Amino acid sequence: MEITHAAxxxxxxxxxxxxxxxxxxxxxxxxxxxxPAAFEPLYNRYRERIYHYLHTRVNNDEDAxxxxxxxxxxxxxxxxxxxxxGIPFIAWLFRIAHHTAxxxxxxxxxxxxxxxxxxxxxxxxxxxxxxxALKQETLAHLKSLIASLSPDKRELLALxxxxxxxxxxxxxxxxxxxxxxxxxxxxxxxLLKEQNQHE
Numbered sequence: 001m002e003i004t005h006a007a008x009x010x011x012x013x014x015x016x017x018x019x020x021x022x023x024x025x026x027x028x029x030x031x032x033x034x035x036p037a038a039f040e041p042l043y044n045r046y047r048e049r050i051y052h053y054l055h056t057r058v059n060n061d062e063d064a065x066x067x068x069x070x071x072x073x074x075x076x077x078x079x080x081x082x083x084x085x086g087i088p089f090i091a092w093l094f095r096i097a098h099h100t101a102x103x104x105x106x107x108x109x110x111x112x113x114x115x116x117x118x119x120x121x122x123x124x125x126x127x128x129x130x131x132x133a134l135k136q137e138t139l140a141h142l143k144s145l146i147a148s149l150s151p152d153k154r155e156l157l158a159l160x161x162x163x164x165x166x167x168x169x170x171x172x173x174x175x176x177x178x179x180x181x182x183x184x185x186x187x188x189x190x191l192l193k194e195q196n197q198h199e
Contacts, residue, residue, distance in 0.1 A: 049163050050068050052164075167181045
């Protein structure tokens with residue numbers, strides 16, 4: 001397995017394991033505990049999501065790639081101590097990414113990438129110079145709305161839309177109940193839509 005500094009190329013579903021059972025991942029984790037080379041399938045499966053999540057925190061390809069490398073090196077180092085105990089591997093891995101992002105926040109300005117937002121916020125493709133100007137204005141306004149959110153709310157958006165995690169997975173990372181996380185994300189989306197439409 002080679003961890004590079006280059007930004008990963010995104011291929012939707014390219015690193016999924018298909019319909020393989022959870023036991024396949026568990027077997028891979030156990031093998032990687034004694035043989036770091038066996039970690040490669042896990043790295044390939046989660047690399048893009050970790051990178052995309054971290055990119056929302058630093059908004060720079062090279063820095064996001066460096067942080068992604070740090071996350072996986074820390075994960076390999078900590079893997080022998082990993083025990084499932086009700087916490088899915090993806091939540092454990094994103095906890096490492098979350099702590100890495102928090103530490104990086106001291107050095108980088110935190111933001112949520114436009115690409116990480118759900119399609120409901122994306123304006124229609126421009127058809128004229130006026131449409132293009134309107135799209136740019138809407139984008140700038142939406143970015144300012146997101147920047148005005150508290151760090152914990154921006155984190156929920158990053159985990160949901162950049163990392164593509166479910167409410168139960170996010171709950172395991174941030175230490176809340178899945179129902180609470182789901183409600184908070186729904187409220188955030190509604191709030192952003194309303195503020196974006198009214199201003």
